[in-house]
Amino acid sequence: MGxxxxxxTVNNFSEDPLLKKIEQLQVGEHVxxxxxxxxxxxxxxxxxxxxxxxxxxxxxxxxxxxxxxx
Numbered sequence: 001m002g003x004x005x006x007x008x009t010v011n012n013f014s015e016d017p018l019l020k021k022i023e024q025l026q027v028g029e030h031v032x033x034x035x036x037x038x039x040x041x042x043x044x045x046x047x048x049x050x051x052x053x054x055x056x057x058x059x060x061x062x063x064x065x066x067x068x069x070x
Contacts, residue, residue: 018066022059033066 021031022038022045030039039046044055045062056062 016063019059019063022063034070036066036069038062038066 025031025040027040027042030037035049036047045059047054047062047065054065
């Protein structure tokens with residue numbers, strides 16, 4: 001089974017709107033992306049909603065998780 005990738009990755013867009021939202025987060029800030037709250041902490045990018053609480057070291061890992069689960 002192949003890996004799912006974003007259309008922005010395929011077309012080499014550097015303006016992925018999801019990634020842009022995540023990049024703009026400062027430590028302690030959060031943003032809602034559909035049902036997910038994405039928060040920037042000192043060490044991680046945290047994603048949570050009623051069903052999940054995941055932590056990622058990079059904004060790209062965080063973005064990939066959301067892309068795969070929306």
